[in-house]
Amino acid sequence: MTLQPFLALGAILFGIGLFGALTRRNAIIVLISIEMMLNASNINLVAFSHFAVNVTIDGLVYALFNIALAGAEVAVGLAILLAIFRAKNSNDIRDMNSMKW
Amino acid sequence: MFFGVPITGATIAFFVLALIIIASGVFLMSLQKVMHMALALGGVFLGVAGIFFLLGADFVAVVQIMIYAGAITILMVFALTLTQTGDDTEPSGHIVHKVVAFLVSAVIVVAVLLTVKATPWPVGQVGVQPFGPNVVAEIGKAMFHVYTIPFELVSLVLTVALVGAAVIARKEEE
Numbered sequence: 007m008t009l010q011p012f013l014a015l016g017a018i019l020f021g022i023g024l025f026g027a028l029t030r031r032n033a034i035i036v037l038i039s040i041e042m043m044l045n046a047s048n049i050n051l052v053a054f055s056h057f058a059v060n061v062t063i064d065g066l067v068y069a070l071f072n073i074a075l076a077g078a079e080v081a082v083g084l085a086i087l088l089a090i091f092r093a094k095n096s097n098d099i100r101d102m103n104s105m106k107w
Numbered sequence: 108m109f110f111g112v113p114i115t116g117a118t119i120a121f122f123v124l125a126l127i128i129i130a131s132g133v134f135l136m137s138l139q140k141v142m143h144m145a146l147a148l149g150g151v152f153l154g155v156a157g158i159f160f161l162l163g164a165d166f167v168a169v170v171q172i173m174i175y176a177g178a179i180t181i182l183m184v185f186a187l188t189l190t191q192t193g194d195d196t197e198p199s200g201h202i203v204h205k206v207v208a209f210l211v212s213a214v215i216v217v218a219v220l221l222t223v224k225a226t227p228w229p230v231g232q233v234g235v236q237p238f239g240p241n242v243v244a245e246i247g248k249a250m251f252h253v254y255t256i257p258f259e260l261v262s263l264v265l266t267v268a269l270v271g272a273a274v275i276a277r278k279e280e281e
Contacts, residue, residue, distance in 0.1 A: 007117050013223045015125050021216035022132035028208035034186050038148050045155050056162040059229050061237040063245045069167050074261050078268035080179050084186045085272035097190040
């Protein structure tokens with residue numbers, strides 16, 4: 007195996023996530039799409055670490071940090087979405103514009 | 108040879124996993140019921156975990172299965188069921204919006220793919236297990252010797268985020 011197929015897979019997964027984040031109306035699905043984009047970056051980190059000239063463990067550590075921060079992001083994001091749902095009774099991303107000027 | 112790639116066990120595994128990931132991602136974007144989307148999300152996460160196994164990063168793969176495929180997918184399902192507004196189908200948006208979004212994503216993906224193809228990547232000594240036999244011990248050493256301060260910062264961020272999430276999601280009292 008070479009490096010390029012893994013980078014290509016990461017790029018395609020990122021593209022799918024970007025399309026979902028731009029088009030979806032349900033706020034939770036937008037959050038899911040962002041998770042997919044983070045996963046694509048994790049694939050790239052691990053692939054670069056695996057195929058480096060001087061193999062180090064650093065890429066795996068970065069990927070683990072990335073996973074931990076993604077978990078924190080999901081927790082806060084879902085809490086905010088639940089609070090908005092309680093206040094507005096809607097999970098449509100177009101209804102979340104009351105702070106827009 | 109298949110597209111210039113020699114057919115080995117690793118190559119076949121990679122193509123099967125890539126097919127699973129991309130098919131689940133496309134299903135995720137095309138399905139209408141939100142609960143089916145959550146199931147497709149599990150497919151994406153498990154496929155990415157398989158890619159990590161293929162790259163010799165066993166520990167990251169297991170963490171991926173536990174946190175993403177286990178915790179985050181279930182959390183998303185809970186959130187989807189808690190914020191159900193009657194009809195569980197996604198309203199279809201404006202068609203122009205979708206076309207523009209598709210064009211933007213496609214341009215970015217094609218640009219990245221062309222760059223990946225054109226760049227001469229340095230090739231090192233690639234083995235099946237480049238990280239050595241005990242990856243977990245190496246990760247532990249790296250985390251607690253080299254990356255001690257980032258590790259502590261991540262734990263601080265996690266604590267603050269979880270407390271903040273509990274405070275935000277709590278029902279406000281009169």
